[in-house]
Amino acid sequence: MDDRGRIPFALLGVLLLVSSLTLAPSLTTRPPVSETTIERAVDRTTAETQTAVRDGVSTAGQRAAANPVVTPANTTAGRALNRSTPFRDALRIRVYLQVRDRLERVGYERERVTATASLPPVTNTSSLRAAKRRVEIRPAGPNGTALRATVENVTLRVRRGDNVVERRQVSPTVVVATPVLSLHEQVSTYQARLNNGLDKPGFNRRLTARLYPMAWVRGYAQYGGVPISNVVGNRHVSLAANGALLGVQRSTFGRSDPAGRRALTEATAVTGIEDVIGGSNPSVITKKVLDQASYRPPASDIGRGNANWKSPQPTESMRTGINQTADRAFRDVAGPSKLRATTAAAYRVEARLVTDTRRLRGGKPSMPASPGANWTLVDDRTTDTTTVRNASGAVSVPQGWHRLDGVARTVQVQYRRTAEWTNGSATRTTVTDRTASYRVGVALVGRHDSQSVAPANGISTAHDPSGSPLNGSNLADVESKAKQRLVTDAGGYSTIVASAATGRVSTAPVEIRADRPPGLRSWVYRDLMGLRERVRNISVTVERGKIGTFETNPPGRLLERLEARRSALENVPRTYNSTAQRARVAARIAYLDAVEKRLADQYRKRMSRRDLFDSQLQQRTGGSIRDLRRGLTARRTKVPRARPVPEGIAGPVRTRVDARPPYLTRAKLNEKQYPALNGTEHPLVTENINVFTLPYGNAASELTSMILATNDRTRLSTAATALRAANATIDNGRTTTVSGNATNGTSRNTTTVTFQPVNATVVSRRDRLQNNVRLINGYLADQMVDVVATETTASEQESRTIVADGLDRWNTTHERAAALTDGRAARHVGTVAARRQNLSRSERDWLRLRLSARLHEERNEPRIGPQSKLVNESASATRSVAETAITTAITETTKLQAEQLAKKRLGTDMLPAGLPVAPPVMPWYATTNVWWVSVRGEYGRFAVTANQGPPSAPAGMTTYARDGDAVAIDVDDDGRDERLGTADRISFAAETGVVVVVPPKPRGVGDKDGNTVERSPGWPDAGD
Structure with a gap:
């Protein structure tokens, strides 16, 4: 018998021949099983x-998509x-189990022959792993x-009676129109x-890109x-x-949840209403106001009625100049004193004597x-007597010097050398005489290029x-002064020549100061004033x-720009037309050096x-400047477009997103509202930290520590x-009185809102x-x-009157303090x-300039600044009064009146x-926040449905859903x-x-509601 259960043909022939007589009747009535029957x-x-x-793969795909194992x-x-x-x-295991189940119903029976197909049962972990390995899956189409x-290895058995006559193993491969793998990959x-x-496309980039325009529009509106x-x-x-979530859905699935889009539109309208009333708590938005809501985010309010107004973008340039640094x-x-020293240097000349001595004879x-x-030498001395006669010739002048005066002479020197000797008991002197003749030249030279900064x-x-x-x-006048000092005061040329012949003349340079015109300082000062204005106007554009x-x-x-223009600003001529011009250039160079420094x-x-x-940012938020820069770059990154509809084996495969809830709200939701939820949940939780709050807060105090020695003081402004x-x-x-059109638009009504009397504590803190600011103003x-x-020549009393009259136009404490800080007081x-x-x-x-400098110096003295505690207390009280007043009045007004009331936001x-x-190290050119x-967010259920699936699926669709439930199946029957x-x-x-930068202005930009850290209910745990 071979391995297929068949008897060899030769043996069968012998058996048939031997038993032909006895088996003949039965053989004629029951014919043998043919090969054709078995193969069939x-x-x-x-x-x-x-x-x-x-069928098993189709069912497994549907069920795996409905309950995916993540x-x-x-x-x-x-x-x-x-x-x-x-x-x-998990999908491979499902396929195995589904196919095994269906194979139990596979069978063939004819002419006493039966055929079956089977897979081994699953009894333990080892057999489950073996079952998984029998199934191979991959995308197709x-x-x-x-x-x-x-x-792999489905076993086919053919039996005749109890005997197996055929056994085969097959590994069927099928392609099923179920996009289960595609949906899993898309959802993943x-x-x-x-x-x-932020370094990759996705939610974070889109969130940043959406927050930036909101923050800049509202920040510039507040600034305005x-x-x-x-x-x-x-x-x-x-x-x-x-909005970012829906955008990521579009880029991933080709479309976003329609219910989510509708909810976003509604939420945008509600947010606009909240913005109208200045960001009050949503609980004060009455149904009356909401019912009338057609309001969008306050772009029209921002522009103060200018339809063409728009806020700058972070990538737009702003100009910043040298400005007050020039002053x-x-x-x-x-x-x-300093300008006098600078100009005097141009009038200083070095002068010296230059000699040339040549021996003629002797x-x-x-x-x-x-x-x-x-005899032993005990003393050796030489004396000389000179005779000077006129001669001709000139001394060569060293490079860099020029001749002022000079002479040439012939000098005869009579030398006598005397030696004194001793032998211990006696002393004797011997003498040698000799005459020498010299030609001596003396020049008085000067140079005026070493004492000034000017070339x-x-x-x-x-x-x-x-x-x-x-x-x-x-x-x-330099020549006469030099001659007087180096020649006349030295005894004249004859004495100098005689000294030069014997090597006893000094040639060290001396400084000669030329006379300066009396109007030089004022002339140069006025020139510097013009240069200062040119330097002040040098600017650069920065994002x-x-x-x-x-x-x-x-x-x-700015330093680079100044260096590029420096040559033109110095305006150094190839040759000065006067010493005054050189003094002016020296002053210009000194000034430009000071600006560069x-x-x-x-x-x-x-x-x-x-x-x-960066340190403060990390301490308060965990973020960093690097992260801020990434966000700034990410907001400009082109976000992916909607995913195109892919073509499948049965045509385009379109998907539909069904999220529960479709809009992730910060509100508390429960399973009655959305059955996909588990009890009570917060689908979305947020934390929002404004780093530099009013009035500059702790983080800013740290950063301004370079302004003040202690953090218990703040800026006067x-x-x-x-x-x-x-x-x-x-x-x-x-x-406060507000008015608005009636419902029919034909008449106006007026509402007078009476607030509660201002609390005495508020007045006390003010x-x-x-008083604190008044004392500083007086100082x-x-x-x-x-x-x-x-x-000036004014007396102290006259000076006091001048200052009093100059400050008289600012008659309130805060106005005078502002004038003392922004330069107006000094100018007036x-x-x-x-x-x-x-x-x-x-x-x-x-x-x-001196008035501005003194005010700047004194304001930055730690002991002078206003007390931070008093500033914070008053600001807090101001905010509290305004918030209470607005909240009280909202329910008494129409929507239009609410907008007007919001614009009368008192002092907040x-x-x-x-x-x-910038301050204090440079001019204030911007304020940032x-x-x-x-x-953090979580969907209770997130499902994606494709319009293709097996025929057994409802409407031929496949739904992939993630809901957090456990996935369990019976693997061992x-x-x-x-x-x-x-x-x-x-x-x-x-x-x-998100960083917002506005131009310099006292009100700056930032949250002024007192909430440095704004956390939504449920933070930091979103969802279940």
């Missing part, structure tokens, strides 16, 4: 097996799944939208994109005076997050002879007494966003400030702005701050008195002093916020389900930073 049984069973496999369970069945591919492994599955891609960082107390609130974060550098070099005598043996380009009228534009003598992320360093850029210092300090900024807000709230916060006024008295007091003291233009200019819109980018946003794993919910977490 095998073929039929193989075909049914193929069908069973197809995380394997720590169970006997779950451990059979590879942790890197749990979904595919166009774009991988179908499923190709192979089930969606999950990955939701959790991608619109009463926005909360620039970036959690309601904006929620709106941006859901401060000017004070470094243009003071009376020379010095030799050593006198010794008196004899045993030594020569002065065409150096010694021309009529060549100066100031009626000065240039250097014409607004990059200023806030410290990606650009404006002082460094200050810009370089500002550059270094901004780099240091960047590090401190901050205190002035806070005081102004408090005054406005107290003065105007009792009764008064304490006001700074005294400093101005001292400057006026020092820089300077104008009054100039008029009463009849000051020249340069004197008036210098007085203004005046409160300062944000971080001044940072919002660090963290978002014991009637109990074994847990494979869980269909994890779609969840995500993201964080990003």
